[in-house]
Amino acid sequence: MIAGTAALAAVTGFASLHTPEAADAGTAKAAAQLPVERTSLLCPAPSASDLAETTYTSFTPVTKGTGSDGRAELAAATAKSAAGAKGNGKGKKAAKPVLTPKEPGKPVDGDTSGADAPALVGTAEGKFAPGWTVQETTEVAAGIGRGLLGVNCAVPDTDFWFPGASTAAGRTDYVHLTNPDDSAAVVDIELYGKDGSLKSEVGEGIAVPPHGSEPILLSTLTGGPQADLTVHVNVRSGRVGAAVQALDAKSGGDWLTASTEPAGSLVLPGIPKDATAVRLIAFTPSDSDADLKVRLASPTGLITPAGNETLHIKAGMTAAVDLGDLTRGEAGSLVLTPTDTAVPFVAALEVVRGKGAKQETAFIPATAPVTARATVAGNTARGTILSLTAPDGAAQVKVTASAGSEGGTAATKTYTIKSGTTQDVELPVPAGLKGTYALTVERVSGGAVYASRTLLAPADGIPAFTVQTLPDDRGTVAVPDAEQDLSVLQK
Known part of the structure; x- marks a missing residue:
């Protein structure tokens, strides 16, 4: 009995709940913001092209209070865990890490080439965990999806919305699902077009194996071509990383990452100033229609684009509108707000640079603001643009360019x-910059700040580019003040 009580105390005796009457209001303490101790990231398989050249860049910003211990690594998502392996029960030998960062504050690069590069599973612990980011950048010289493709490796989750996918002629879109865990994940993929839900049993109950990845061709889930689709990835069991690889036969392609969770107002930051075409795709999962004001946050203030002042989204249907050369040579971000009653929705932009046969495409999903800090890696001395927008109030922002990888x-x-x-x-x-570097954005004061980074890599007259948004890195977590109270064991 005594041993059992001692064991219970080891588990439950670290904190106790006090009623408001018992607590001393004068000594109450706010929850402390402490660095996270573990972070997982998932990188999709970069390309099916033999001409693909891919670079991975890992970076962790220096964070106070992390201590001196920790580790981080990226490894192929093809290894079986000991628990999930068949045969002798010992499992396969762990895959050799693709990247192993040495210290926070300095990026580390790794390269691969060809069509066989696998998806990657990454884990960071201790001092490497807070704000850990990995950039995957791929150059494809020719063929479907030629150009520059970039994606921030994502935290595993259970719910994703992707407005902006397509099964139109010339488009080849895949949903990449990556499972970091020791048990299989079960996923449903739902598609919504301009007329509503597209019924398909093929997208139900998709099994993603432990430490494995599955690319799902969207055209196999629909009965015919759909120009504008919203993809909903819902995880029934487990968790996955999800991203859409959108490839076009004529205008290149890029990764379409998930829109931030449905909300009544959204911001899509960092439309390139030389964009030749901008297309807005939006969807509301609500039972009510959404009516939105469409405004452009320009260098001089908010502007309402002529002819596209509002957008109506029917409940459960995907809406799309061409905004043309919206930015007209100036930096810009799209700000979507309700005309009256707020109805939650998701949104993304398909952006084109160049003309004719020299076009290149990228996507900008709606993103969450930088509430404290956000980081993006893989920047180069030339060809990096950081866009910052403050739609609701002036803000002060600190930007740190890290040491180079070399x-x-x-x-x-x-x-x-x-x-x-x-x-x-x-x-x-x-x-003295050598190699790539990371950019860390910190909101110092003022209103909400939204950010995105554009990489430029022109080649053979094609203005290849990719855009990544910078949501907050959530590198700290609120930990309430607690004290040991063993009296709970005596009741």
């Missing part, structure tokens, strides 16, 4: 973003 010294710069504007800021340059 050398250099970090540099920091602070900016003031005026209310309702977007700025493509002049980036701080790491002294």
Whole structure:
């Protein structure tokens, strides 16, 4: 009995619940913000092209309070765990890590090529966990989806919305599902077109094996071509990383990452100033229609695009509208707000640069704001654009350019973003930069800040580019003040 009580105390004796009457209001403490201790990231298989050249860049910003211990690595998502392996019960030998970061504050690069590069599963612990980010960037010289494809490796989750997918002629879109865990995940894929839900039993109950990845061709889930689709990935059991690889036979392609969760107002930051075509795709999962104001946050303030002042989204149906060359040579971000009653929706932009046979496509999903800090890796000395927007109120933002992966010294710069504007800021340059570097964005004060990073890699007259949004890295977690109270064991 005594031993059992001692064991129970080891599990339950670290904190106890006090009623408001018993608590001393004068000594109540706010929850402490402490660094997270473990982070998982999942990178989709980069390309099915033999011409693909892929670079992975890992980076963890330096975070106070992390201690000196920790590790991080990225490994192929093809290894079976000991628990899930068949045969002698010992499982396969663990895959050799693709990347093993050495220290926070300095990026690490790794390369692969060809069509056989697998999806990757990454884990960071201790000092490497808070704010850990991995960028996957692929260059494809020719063929379907040629150009530059980029994606931030994602945290596993159970629910994803992808407005902007397509099964139209010339498009080849795959949903990539990656499972980081020791048991199979079960996933449903739902598709919504301009007339509503597209019924398909093929998308139900898709099994993603432990530590494995499944690319699902969207055209196999529909009865015919659909120009504008919203894809809903719902995980019944387990958790996965999900991303849509959208490839076009004529205008390149890119990764379409998930829109932030449905909300009544959304921001889509960082439309390239030289965009030749911008298409907005939106969807509401609500039972009510959504009516939205459409505004562009320009360098001088909020502008309403002529002829596209509002957007009506019917309940359960995908809406799309062409906005043309919306930015007209200036930095811009799209701000969508309700005309009256707020109805939750999701949204993304399909953006084209170039003309004729020299076009290239990328996507900008609606994103969450940078509430504290966000980081993006894989930046280069030339061809990196950071867009910051403050739609509701002026904000002060600090941007740090890290040391380079092969050398250099970090540099920091602070900016003031005026209310309702977007700025493509002049980036701080790491002294003696060699290799790639990371950008860390921190909101210092003021209103909400939204950010995205554009990489440019023109080749053979094609303005290849990719855009990644920067939601908050959630590198800290609120931990309530607690004290040991063994009296609960005596009741």
